[in-house]
Structure formats: structure tokens, C-alpha cells
Amino acid sequence: MDISFSNFINRLRVNLDKPLPGLEVQYQMAPVTKMEQLVYNNNDTPPRQSAVLALLYPEGDEAMLVVMKRATDDSVHSGQLSFPGGQAESFDKDAIATALRETNEELGIERSLVHVLGMLTPVYISPSNFNVVPVVGYLDTTPMFNPNEEVEKVLTVAVSELLKPNAKQIRQVTTRYVTALDVPCYMVGGEILWGATAMMIRELLEVGSG
Numbered sequence: 001m002d003i004s005f006s007n008f009i010n011r012l013r014v015n016l017d018k019p020l021p022g023l024e025v026q027y028q029m030a031p032v033t034k035m036e037q038l039v040y041n042n043n044d045t046p047p048r049q050s051a052v053l054a055l056l057y058p059e060g061d062e063a064m065l066v067v068m069k070r071a072t073d074d075s076v077h078s079g080q081l082s083f084p085g086g087q088a089e090s091f092d093k094d095a096i097a098t099a100l101r102e103t104n105e106e107l108g109i110e111r112s113l114v115h116v117l118g119m120l121t122p123v124y125i126s127p128s129n130f131n132v133v134p135v136v137g138y139l140d141t142t143p144m145f146n147p148n149e150e151v152e153k154v155l156t157v158a159v160s161e162l163l164k165p166n167a168k169q170i171r172q173v174t175t176r177y178v179t180a181l182d183v184p185c186y187m188v189g190g191e192i193l194w195g196a197t198a199m200m201i202r203e204l205l206e207v208g209s210g
Contacts, residue, residue: 003160005058008208009117009138015207016118016136025206026121026199029168031183047124047131051098052085052197054204055114056159057139063159065204066143067188067197068106069152081155081193083134083200084109095119095133107154108146113139120203123196127175134200155189162186162205 027035055066072079084103092098096119100111120134145154161167171185171192185194186201193201 003063003163003209004061005056005063008063008159009056011210012117012136012204012208015210016120020121021203021206021210022121025203026123029184029186029194029198029202031181031195045129047129049088049095049098049133050086050130051088051095051102051133051135052083052200053099053103053114054083054120054134054136054200055103055109055139055143056137057142059142059156059158063208064142064156065159065162065201066107066154066156067193068147068154069191071150071152079152080195080197081188081191082197084151085132085135087130096135099133099135100137106148106151107143108148109139109143113143115139120200120207123199125196132196132200134204136204155191157186157188159205159208162201163209 023035057064067081068084069081070079084106085099086102088098092101096116100114103109104111114137116135116137118136120136123132125132147154167186169185169187170182172180172182173192173194174180183194185192185198
């Protein structure tokens with residue numbers, strides 16, 4: 001399969017307008033034992049709306065995907081790898097506006113440079129009670145990152161690496177809620193990428209390689 005940058009972007013452009021594979025594919029990277037746990041809201045309050053950006057760019061002929069390691073603080077997802085993004089504000093027109101605004105704030109990427117291709121299936125994150133819309137976009141050239149204080153570091157990974165048969169691994173993580181939890185994950189820059197972001201990436205790969 002040709003997974004060059006141009007072909008991957010073209011397949012995303014076409015397939016994001018079709019019915020998405022959704023939870024069935026995301027579940028392959030979910031840190032839960034039952035699919036029902038992905039949609040069950042066990043909080044008393046309605047989920048908060050948020051959006052993230054799955055940002056791609058070319059490096060030679062490779063399609064590169066951007067993730068970031070969140071700064072260590074008191075937040076639920078402290079120190080974890082994720083896509084840039086965050087909570088929707090009242091002045092955001094839609095999920096796309098939220099994702100682009102947050103990416104600009106966190107990584108310094110100008111909104112006008114991002115070509116938006118569409119959206120993946122939303123993911124509900126129980127610990128933080130967020131309903132997250134993954135927006136997919138790309139840049140024409142390699143970006144210059146200017147991360148803010150919310151970001152410990154920026155990492156990138158080739159889509160071709162994520163598509164390798166051994167890319168999916170099982171590693172042990174510890175969170176404020178669970179100690180020594182075995183989770184499906186990807187390894188990016190020596191860091192464990194798991195949870196909602198891994199689920200989004202799994203669907204992104206399915207859509208872009210289908």
C-alpha cells in the first residue's frame with residue numbers, strides 16, 4: 001500500500017465524507033474491557049464539549065503526525081501524550097474553531113495554515129467528563145512549533161510507523177485512578193501513547209488507509 005503523504009491525505013479527504021468506522025475500530029485501542037464503557041457517562045453532569053486536532057504534515061514523502069506531552073500539573077491528564085486541543089469556549093463557532101484555536105495557543109500553529117479535512121468519531125473521556133471531537137487537518141510544510149507552558153514537549157511520528165504490524169503494544173501505566181493498568185498503546189518518541197488519543201489514531205489510520 002502506498003502510504004505517502006499525498007496519498008494518505010487524499011484517502012482521508014475522500015473517506016472522511018463517508019460513514020466512519022467509529023467505536024468498533026476505536027475499541028481496539030481502548031483501555032477498557034467492554035465497548036459499552038466507551039459510551040457510558042457515569043457522571044452526574046452533562047459532558048463538557050471539547051475538540052482536538054490530528055495534525056499531519058509532510059517530511060519528504062512521509063506523512064507525519066503531531067502529538068504533544070502535556071505538562072505535569074494537577075490536571076486529570078497531566079504528563080500524558082495527546083493531540084493539541086481543549087475545552088470549547090462560548091465564542092467558538094464549532095469544533096473546528098475550538099481545535100484550531102487550541103492548537104494555535106498550545107503549539108503556535110497559525111490557524112490559516114491548517115487545511116481541515118473533516119472529523120473523526122467523537123470520544124467520551126470519563127475521568128475528565130469530556131466529549132472530544134477529533135478534527136483532522138494538515139499543513140503543506142514542516143511546522144515550526146512554539147509550545148506554551150501547557151506543553152512539556154512536542155513529538156512527531158510517521159504514519160508508516162503506526163501502520164506497522166507491531167505498532168500496537170501492551171504496556172503498563174499508572175494514573176491517579178488506577179495503579180499498574182495494562183493498556184493497548186503506541187510508542188512515540190519512547191513515550192507511551194494510550195487512551196483516547198490512541199483510539200483516535202486507530203480510527204485515523206483506518207480511514208486513511210482504507
